[in-house]
Amino acid sequence: ELAKELAITSERLKEARRQTEATERTRRELIGWISHDLRTPLAGIRALAEALEDGVVDDPETVARYHRSIHLETERLGGLVDGLFELSRIQAGTLHLEPEPVPLDELVREVADASRPAAGLIELTVFASPAAPVVELSAQEIVRVLRNLVDNALRHTPAGGQVIMAVGGSAQEAWVSVSDGCGGIPVADLERVFEPGWRGDSARTPGAARGGIGLAVARGLVEAHGGRIEVANVGAGCRFVVRLPWSGATAAPQPTSGRLGAVESVPVPPGGEVSSPAR
Numbered sequence: 001e002l003a004k005e006l007a008i009t010s011e012r013l014k015e016a017r018r019q020t021e022a023t024e025r026t027r028r029e030l031i032g033w034i035s036h037d038l039r040t041p042l043a044g045i046r047a048l049a050e051a052l053e054d055g056v057v058d059d060p061e062t063v064a065r066y067h068r069s070i071h072l073e074t075e076r077l078g079g080l081v082d083g084l085f086e087l088s089r090i091q092a093g094t095l096h097l098e099p100e101p102v103p104l105d106e107l108v109r110e111v112a113d114a115s116r117p118a119a120g121l122i123e124l125t126v127f128a129s130p131a132a133p134v135v136e137l138s139a140q141e142i143v144r145v146l147r148n149l150v151d152n153a154l155r156h157t158p159a160g161g162q163v164i165m166a167v168g169g170s171a172q173e174a175w176v177s178v179s180d181g182c183g184g185i186p187v188a189d190l191e192r193v194f195e196p197g198w199r200g201d202s203a204r205t206p207g208a209a210r211g212g213i214g215l216a217v218a219r220g221l222v223e224a225h226g227g228r229i230e231v232a233n234v235g236a237g238c239r240f241v242v243r244l245p246w247s248g249a250t251a252a253p254q255p256t257s258g259r260l261g262a263v264e265s266v267p268v269p270p271g272g273e274v275s276s277p278a279r
Contacts, residue, residue, distance in 0.1 A: 037080055041073040048073075083213045086144075087196060090220030097138040097224060104174055104244075105132030107139060108167045111146040118151070121159040127166040133174035133246050137225055142242075145218040145229075146176060149240050152214065153180035157237065173227070174246035179239040185231070193231055194219040218242075 048066045051057055057066060089095045105128040112126045146165075153163040161181035168175060185193060196216040222229045227244040 034080070034084070038077070041076050045070055045073050080213075083217055086217050087213050087220065090217065090224065095141075095220070095224050097141065099136045099138050099225070101134050102137055102139050102142075103132055103134050104169075104176065105129070105167050107142060108146065108165050108176055111143060111150060112165055115147065115150045115154065119154055119163070122154055122157050123162040124150075124154070125162065125164050127164065129168045132167060133169040135174050135244050135246055137244060141221045142225070142244075145221050145242060146178070148214045148218050149178040149242075153178050153182070153237075153240075156180060156182035161237075169246050169248070172246060172248075173243045175241055175243045177239055177241045179234060180237040182237045184233040184236070185238050187233075190231060190233075194229070 048070050052063065052066055057063055086095075108126055108128065112124055116124055150163065150165065157163055157180045163181070164177075164179045166177045166179075194215045196213050219229050222242055222244070225244055227242060230241045230243070231238055233239075
């Protein structure tokens with residue numbers, strides 16, 4: 001009996017050590033990623049500002065281009081800081097939600113509408129059930145989740161590809177999926193994509209690595225709503241699915257014309273489940 005207890009204790013110690021090592025590895029990766037992503041835009045802003053200050057460029061068109069670049073890099077830094085702040089609130093348990101009944105299809109359409117200017121040559125399509133779920137949620141936080149997923153999908157889908165958003169409900173949950181044409185995520189990385197600082201590799205679109213803290217923030221916000229977020233390889237890309245608790249209430253069917261333009265509203269296949277990893 002003593003030998004058995006010692007063996008159990010040894011296994012527990014090994015598991016605790018593995019968890020500690022994994023946490024430390026994630027911490028190092030996050031610090032390295034933050035350092036890199038802070039240093040790069042700061043160096044660019046410094047170089048542009050010095051060029052303007054020293055009069056290296058003086059023609060109005062180039063000066064305006066430099067100003068736009070500084071503005072874009074500043075926004076990038078602001079987004080990074082906002083993400084870190086949101087992640088710290090999630091991990092500290094101080095995130096405050098103000099849920100209200102929200103038709104999920106309207107939220108999805110608003111996100112798609114706002115994302116279309118950045119889509120370029122990528123087709124962004126929305127499929128929604130005629131009677132869409134009405135879910136108790138904090139709209140601002142869920143919009144942040146969906147914007148992150150759509151931005152990632154557009155970034156990693158090649159020109160001429162397609163990004164599909166779908167919304168529906170089954171059993172006691174409502175769901176929103178975002179499918180892209182990224183080429184898939186290595187199976188070994190599927191369990192890590194939601195870790196802070198995870199960067200991905202060349203298995204996705206060359207020269208673009210999905211990662212950072214955006215997906216970690218997305219998972220934290222979804223879990224704060226009592227839901228979960230999943231990812232799997234599907235076809236020529238991958239599919240992220242956000243699942244939220246749902247009481248079964250639905251909204252009246254909405255027309256697809258008007259300011260939403262090209263948003264398409266068609267029935268969604270029942271369930272909307274994530275397929276098993278294809279690679």
